[in-house]
Amino acid sequence: MFTKLSAAVDRLRSENSTPDQRAAQALKSREEAEEEAAEAExxxxxxxxxxxxxxxxxxxxxxxxxxxCEGSVEQVRSTLRNR
Ligand SMILES: [Zn+2]
Structure with a gap:
């Protein structure tokens, strides 16, 4: 039974992407997330x-x-220091 189980795990592993591919994907999505965060900032x-x-x-x-105070706000640009 144990042999059968490990054979099933081996088959699952071969069907999924390799650890290297998963790591590359994780790294890529992290880089994209960092780019988005930088843009938002x-x-x-x-x-x-x-x-x-x-x-x-x-x-x-x-x-x-x-x-x-629900009053109107004025947009402040980064040129404020030039005033
Ligand atoms: Zn106010």
Whole structure:
């Protein structure tokens, strides 16, 4: 019975991809995930909003109103330091 079981495991292993292929796939998907995270970080960096009423800065995408005072927020660009 034990021999039969290990034979079944061997067959399963040969049907699936090899450990090397799985490792390569895992590495590739991790690289893609890191790229996406970097892109998201870059987007959030350029999407800053400032509420003049309560002096709160938000990092958001397409934010229009302040969560605290519901006033309108102004988009702040990275050129703020040039003012
Ligand atoms: Zn506010």
């Amino acid at each position: 870059e987007q959030s960096r350029s999407e800053l909003f400032h509420c003049q009423s309560c002096d709160t800065v938000y990092v958001a995408t397409g934010k229009r109103t302040c969560s605290k």
